[in-house]
Amino acid sequence: MIMDKNNSLGIIGKDSQEYLNLAVDEAKLKITRGLSTALSQVLAYLVIIFTLSLVVGLLSLALLQWINGLLGAPWGTLIVAAVFVLALVVLWANRQKMFRDLFVQLFIDVFYDNDDE
Numbered sequence: 873m874i875m876d877k878n879n880s881l882g883i884i885g886k887d888s889q890e891y892l893n894l895a896v897d898e899a900k901l902k903i904t905r906g907l908s909t910a911l912s913q914v915l916a917y918l919v920i921i922f923t924l925s926l927v928v929g930l931l932s933l934a935l936l937q938w939i940n941g942l943l944g945a946p947w948g949t950l951i952v953a954a955v956f957v958l959a960l961v962v963l964w965a966n967r968q969k970m971f972r973d974l975f976v977q978l979f980i981d982v983f984y985d986n987d988d989e
Contacts, residue, residue, distance in 0.1 A: 910979060913978055936949055
């Protein structure tokens with residue numbers, strides 16, 4: 873009878889250890905999936921921002937040359953610079969809403985997803 877209790881406790885201890893190892897492995901997999909998803913989305917945003925800035929830069933150069941050709945003087949440079957300063961002021965005023973809230977929501981969606989697996 874005593875031998876049977878020791879054997880049962882040994883089996884329970886081994887099963888508990890196996891369960892704990894599986895729970896740790898599951899947590900590691902969830903963290904890895906969350907980090908890889910977050911990193912891929914951040915990198916995608918960076919690629920989009922880089923491409924968009926390149927396009928905006930080329931379009932602003934074309935606009936600058938066109939305005940300078942119309943006016944016959946280099947006033948187009950000041951006009952395009954003023955447009956960029958105005959855009960910078962608008963972005964600065966809305967920075968929290970546009971950027972911080974976007975990334976907070978991104979990380980919440982990634983790390984606290986409620987899908988059934």
